[in-house]
Structure formats: structure tokens, C-alpha cells
Amino acid sequence: MEEPRAKILALETFCVEQVPPTVYYVPNFISKSEETYLLHQVYAAPKPKWTQLSGRKLQNWGGLPHAKGMVPEKLPAWLQGYAEKISSLGAFGGKLANHVLVNEYLPGQGIMPHEDGPLYFPTVTTISLGSHTLLDFYHPVSRGQHADSEQVPTPQTEEQRHFLSLLLEPRSLLVLREDMYVRYLHGIRPATSDAITEKVANVVACSAALGDELRRGTRVSLTIRHVPKEISFAGTRACFLIFRQI
Numbered sequence: 001m002e003e004p005r006a007k008i009l010a011l012e013t014f015c016v017e018q019v020p021p022t023v024y025y026v027p028n029f030i031s032k033s034e035e036t037y038l039l040h041q042v043y044a045a046p047k048p049k050w051t052q053l054s055g056r057k058l059q060n061w062g063g064l065p066h067a068k069g070m071v072p073e074k075l076p077a078w079l080q081g082y083a084e085k086i087s088s089l090g091a092f093g094g095k096l097a098n099h100v101l102v103n104e105y106l107p108g109q110g111i112m113p114h115e116d117g118p119l120y121f122p123t124v125t126t127i128s129l130g131s132h133t134l135l136d137f138y139h140p141v142s143r144g145q146h147a148d149s150e151q152v153p154t155p156q157t158e159e160q161r162h163f164l165s166l167l168l169e170p171r172s173l174l175v176l177r178e179d180m181y182v183r184y185l186h187g188i189r190p191a192t193s194d195a196i197t198e199k200v201a202n203v204v205a206c207s208a209a210l211g212d213e214l215r216r217g218t219r220v221s222l223t224i225r226h227v228p229k230e231i232s233f234a235g236t237r238a239c240f241l242i243f244r245q246i
């Protein structure tokens with residue numbers, strides 16, 4: 001669906017140049033008091049809402065995304081407002097975000113390079129709280145990235161496949177679409193500090209400078225997405241019953 005022109009323009013101002021399409025980076029998307037409020041809400045969630053993984057812990061809101069579709073659950077009010085705010089920028093092609101993943105990373109934790117896959121395609125948006133991080137982008141292993149690959153062997157180590165990073169400052173909004181979503185993998189190294197090098201593609205939009213070394217604190221990210229395929233609970237029950245009969 002076409003986004004209204006004015007809304008695209010609102011995000012367009014924040015387009016990161018010199019990276020594959022498309023990255024929007026909005027520093028200070030929320031205020032410090034909104035950040036404090038959101039962190040308070042994240043940590044006020046009941047303990048069973050957290051899932052502990054090896055390198056991070058997470059909360060899932062809005063329903064469990066699944067290849068067959070997601071049975072939607074109402075987002076809590078403290079997330080709904082931000083889902084609406086980001087959707088109103090046209091980030092989801094006129095659709096309303098219906099799913100939020102909350103990740104908490106202590107210094108030294110991260111997330112392995114991965115693709116978000118087809119469930120949320122084509123947009124992922126992230127609000128960062130509490131600390132910065134570096135989001136690293138990698139060429140996939142199997143596909144060579146040079147047309148003249150006879151002369152240039154396909155890089156294989158993770159370091160060789162890493163081709164750019166984005167600095168995500170606390171209170172910023174990141175919007176990833178198109179190639180940056182589908183062609184490349186993204187991840188966060190399990191590090192306690194980050195060097196700001198020329199590989200950080202959005203440094204001009206940040207308050208950090210080349211050569212800085214930033215010490216990580218605890219970071220909470222809100223990954224706000226639109227899961228297009230919603231199914232009703234009645235539908236899942238019917239599928240389940242049919243499945244049981246086979």
C-alpha cells in the first residue's frame with residue numbers, strides 16, 4: 001500500500017545515506033521521561049512474562065508469531081501508544097503495528113547474526129532504552145556479494161562478512177526496510193564496549209564521534225513490528241482439531 005506522501009517525508013529526513021536501502025535513524029525519538037516511563041513498565045511486567053535465553057532475556061507482546069499466522073493479543077496501553085506513533089509515520093505501509101518484542105541485554109550480551117524472516121516482512125522498527133548498542137550487518141554466507149566473484153573469493157569469517165554497523169543511541173528509533181531487512185543478517189556482538197569506526201554508517205546523526213569508545217550499560221530494546229498474518233483463536237482450534245483427526 002502507498003504511504004501518504006507527507007508521512008514518508010517525515011521519515012525521509014532521517015534516511016541514512018550510503019547504506020543499502022533502507023535505514024531510517026531518528027535520534028531522540030522519545031524524551032528522557034518517556035524512556036524512564038517505558039523502562040519502568042518493562043520491569044513492572046510479571047516475572048513469568050520474561051523468557052531467559054543464553055545471551056539476553058525477552059518479553060513477547062501481541063501474540064506468538066507463527067508461520068500459520070498469529071493469534072493477536074491486545075497490546076498493553078504503554079506499548080499501544082508507541083505502536084500507533086510509529087505506524088503513523090508510515091513505517092508499516094499504512095498498517096498498524098501489532099507485535100512488540102522486548103529484549104534486555106546486559107553489558108557483554110548480544111544476539112547472533114540472524115534474519116528476522118518472513119513473519120514480519122517488510123519492516124522492523126526498534127526503540128532503544130537505557131544504553132546504546134552497535135547493530136552489525138553481515139553479508140549472508142552462501143551468496144557472494146561481488147559480481148566478479150572469480151577474482152574476489154567470497155568472505156567467510158564473520159569479521160569478513162561484517163560490512164557496516166549502526167549506532168543505536170538510547171531513545172532513538174531505527175526503521176529497517178527492504179534490502180537491509182531481507183538481504184543481510186543483523187546481530188549484536190557480546191561486547192562490553194564499542195569502538196566508533198568508519199564502519200558506523202550513521203555516525204553523523206549521532207552525538208558520538210569517530211574514534212570514541214563507548215561503554216555499554218544495560219540496554220532494553222522495543223522491537224515494534226506488524227505481523228500481517230493474523231488468525232482467530234477459533235481458526236487455530238479448527239486447525240488443531242483437523243490435525244488431530246489425521
Ligand SMILES: O=C(O)CCC(=O)C(=O)O
Nearest residue numbers: 101103111116126221223
Ligand atoms: O535488540 C535489538 O535491537 C535487535 C533485536 C533483534 O534483532 C530481534 O529481536 O530480532
Ligand SMILES: [Fe+2]
Nearest residue numbers: 114115116186
Ligand atoms: Fe532481528
